[in-house]
Amino acid sequence: MLKTFRIGGVHPEDNKLTRSCRTGTAGLPKQAVFPLSQHIGAPAVPCVKRGDSVKVGTLIAAAGGFVSANIHSSVSGKVSKIDSVLDASGYRKPAIFVDVEGDEWEETIDRSDTVVKGCNLSPEEIISKVKDAGVVGMGGACFPTHVKLSPPKDANIECLIVNGVECEPFLTADHRLMLEHPDEILVGVSIIMKALGLERGCVGIEANKMDAVELLREKAREYNGIEIVPLRMKYPQGGEKQLIDAVMGRQVPAPPAIPANVGAIVQNVGTVFAIYEAVQKNMPLIQRNVTVTGKSVKNPCNLLVRTGTPISQLIEAAGGMPEDTGKLISGGPMMGRPLLSADVPVVKGTSGVLMIPRQEAVRAEERPCIRCAKCVSACPMGLEPYLMATLGEQGDWERAEKEDIMICIECGCCQSSCPSRRPLLDWVRLTKTTVGGIIRSRNAKK
Amino acid sequence: MENKLILSTSPHLHNGDTVERNMYNVILALIPALIASFLFFGVGSLVVTLASVVSCVFFEWSITKYLLKRDRSTISDGSAVLTGLLLAFNLPSNLPLYIIVIGSLVAIGVGKMTFGGLGNNPFNPALVGRVFLLVSFPAKMTTWPVTGQLTAYADAVTGATPLALIKQGAIDQLPPLGQMFLGNTGGCIGEVSVLALLIGFAWLLHKKVITWHIPVSIMVTVFVLAGVMWLINPETYANPLYHLCSGGVMLGAIFMATDYVTSPMTGKGQIIYGICIGLLVMVIRLFGSYPEGMSFAILIMNSVVPLLDNWCKPKRFGEVGK
Structure with missing residues (x-):
């Protein structure tokens, strides 16, 4: 019997249309837009001005406090303006606009495909590299990762739990990441374990991704203390509290308690990959996997996307927005945000773009509660x-x-x-x- | 096209469940019992059922339209049909039509629509109708045709039911248990065939319309209490299986006590509710003046549901064994 969390949960149809689609690329945008608030906490503070030239990986906005994150340019070109842009929240927020010219990268970034396994850095050095790279939680909450890696001193953390659950229907970005970059993820897990001084790491993956479970299990033999835990499918298993309950059988008490109170720390697989790239490749968080999907979409796909790319460009790559689209969503169908327009830029937390046909998007008429429980x-x-x-x-x-x-x-x-x-x-x-x-x-x- | 995008907050998916789906599944689950009643009581059962369903739907429609003056008719949601079916299933198959119509008016009018319609009634409407008839027409409501008169309706020959025999202490005259399980005994239209009701129960569980909590806790309580009395004195008290298979225990436990609107919301509350119904029904059967107490037991417990909802909270996340 596979593990799962104990209370409640539902079983939506998983609709993983893109589970076998190899991750492609979306191509460079003409203009990239970087909202200053892509994370929980204080907005980043711009450190470039209009007319400045930037490369891929150049710091353009610095963290505006401890709970905040750096933002780097994902393209090369010239800063055209600092203005407001409509983001996924539906509000206009300040952002840096960069007109793209060529594709020139900062020299410090290692762009090769070779997996760098060894890591001789101290925990402090690891955390500072993660902080410099502007890594945030990529499961959707976008909590700055360096803060999560600096738990209270009295916390007694026993286990790192890596969230490879991806319980949202339709989304497959994390699934593809695990299949296409298993070594990088496992190195990333070891790096986090080292940074926190942990002996044990568990990767929780739902049973609709058994290929990823087997692949990672095979590879994990080379690493110490990493266990792959297949989980019975049930939404919302990717919720931090539900995942800890499923993997460790412990429940985090009500706030202000945090996972560290029950000895756990959770990181999304996307975040783990970003940590690997930051620490081993000096690569700031400038791109991420995004699933572009929907039942009527012509070519649903998984794309490696530079942050700042307008979502409309991703939709073009998937064959355009279907005629019958009633709702455009950033994220998955259970917790994603409805978008006002497709001009919203991809940010660090964009896991998917979902187009829902009109007849499914309209809410049915509300009736009185029949107390069915x-x-x-x-x-x-x-x-x-x-x-x-x-x-x-x-x-x-x-x-x-x-x-x-x-x-x-x-x-x-x-x-x-x-x-x-x-x-x-x-x-x-x-x-x-x-x-x-x-x-x-x-x-x-x- | 862009400006036509719908903006509504998450979740953007629905599992497709509707009020109608639940109501029609319960109606479907009652079909085996309807067939069984036709096999045992003949045309009478169909006449009573039809009269009850039609009049319940009519009263719901007319009250909604002319008294409440609502634009939207609610008869298509299936709840009025269900009330009609359940009311009929609690009546003898030779009941005159005018009594059935009065029962339907009380069930829908007093039991349901006075409180605002589906979802707001504190008491099970079908049982309100049934108990009203029981106290208003005690003789007609407590004489039941014997089985096997397929073409008879008002003229059917009546006879003693197993419950009456149990009440009189005439344990030795009870029909064989197998016949009672099949439903070949006198009684209300829908309550006699335990087999048919259990098929309906399986369907409801399979379709996840109800959970096991209420029916099972009622059945276990009835079985245990009747068993204790039987062990004390098997000559005056019937075998607990007879108690389970007779009267309205099965119909009540599976279809009446589980009514969404009038039952508790949490598993814990539902079990307490079920146990109390079992207790009350056995107290009425063994020590009361009525041979049967299922309707009273359920109605009494209906009134406690808001309290049970307040007392029996689900375990919050973080409170469960750390």
């Missing part, structure tokens, strides 16, 4: 979504806080299994934001 059994956090939605509608924030609304991870299991098609997660988000604000102002008064 399907949302309660679907919730992986043990919450009662039907109750949260009602409390939100009534504005009963106090009760919502007592019912632990703040532990909701917004995975969408409840709403996707509601027969009455109630917008449960919409209400939960509203309530969570309000309750979060109340808690912050209460703490500020103390």
Whole structure:
């Protein structure tokens, strides 16, 4: 029996249309746009000005604090302006625009395909290289990786868990990465283990990717302490808390507790690959794997994309946006963000571009709750979504806080299994934001 | 084309489940019991069922349109059909039509629509209708035709049901257990055939319409309590299997107590709810003046559901064994 997490979860159709598509390239854009806020924390501060020449890998914006990340140019050319751009959040945010000329790289970057296995750096040197390269969590949250690699001193971490779950339907970027770069990922795992002084690393992979499980298992024999853990398919197994529960059988308590409290630290495979490239190849985080897909898309594909490339260019590479497209999504269908326009640039956290046909994109009419309890059994956090939605509608924030609304991870299991098609997660988000604000102002008064 | 993109927040997928799908699956699960009732009670069972379904749907439609003045008719969601079916299944097959229509009006009108329709009623509408009829027409509601009269309706010959025999302590006159399992005994239309009801149960579990918690906890409680009494005195108390196979225990446990709207939301709450229904039904059967208590037990426990929902919270993530 394969392992999985204990509470709730759902089984959406996995629709991995691109599972056998070798990762191609999207080509260089004419203009690359780099939003200054591609991560959780303070926005980066520009260190170039209009008219400056940059190469691939040149630092263009420096971290604006400890919880922040450097941003490098992914193209060579001239900075044309620093202006605002519409990003995946739907807001206009400050960004650096670079007009592309040629493809000239910084000399320090090792662009060869050879796998560099040995690493003689100290933990501090590793973390500082990761920080310089602007690596952030690539599973979607975009938390700066150097912060995660510097856990509190009293934390007793036992195990590094690498997230190769990719439980979002449609997405295959991580799957292809594991198949095409297994050695790099395993070296990356050893580097992180070294940086944190760990003896044990586990790579969790869902059972719909047994080819990746077998390949990595075969290769992992050469490395000490790395175990490949196949997991039973269930969404949201790629959620940090669910993955730790599935792999180690431990549950991270409610915030402010973090994974380190139960002895775990989780990194996405994409992040592990970026760490490998940063440490062994001096390559800053300037490109990533993106799945471009959808049921009506002509050539769904996996692409290695430079950050800053407009999403419209990726859609062109996949054969253009289908006529029947009703919704354009950055990320997967369960947690991705709907886009206003295809001009939004690819950022460090863009894992996929999904086009949903109009008839599937329209929400069905909302009906009264019939108390079927399907949302309660679907919730992986043990919450009662039907109750949260009602409390939100009534504005009963106090009760919502007592019912632990703040532990909701917004995975969408409840709403996707509601027969009455109630917008449960919409209400939960509203309530969570309000309750979060109340808690912050209460703490500020103390 | 770009400006036509739909903007709505995640999740962007739905598993396709609908209110209708759940209702029609329950209706489908009741079909074996309907067939069984036709085989045992003949035309009468079909007349009663049809009358009940048609009048329930009619009352829901007319109340929605003329009293609540809502534009959207709710009869296509299947819940009124289901209420009609369940009400009919709780009636004898020789019941006069006017009584059935009154029962339907009380079930849909008083039991359901007064509270705002599907999803808002605290009590199971079919049982509200049934209990109303039971206290209003006690004689007609408690004489049941004997099986095998395929063309009879109002003129059917009636006889004692196994539950009445149990109540009288006439244990030795009970029909063989195998016949009771098949449903070849007197009783309400839909409750007699345990086999057909279990087929329906399997279907509901297979389609994930309901979970095992409520039906199993009711059945286990009834079996254990009846078993204890039987062990104490097998001459006055019936074998626990007779208690399970007689009256409305199976129909109630599988189809009535599991009604979404009027049952608890968490597994823990559902088990407590099931155990209490089992307890109440056995107390009424063994010590009350009615031979059967399933309807009362479920209605009483319906009233406790909001409390159970408040007490029985699911285990939050992080509270489970670390």
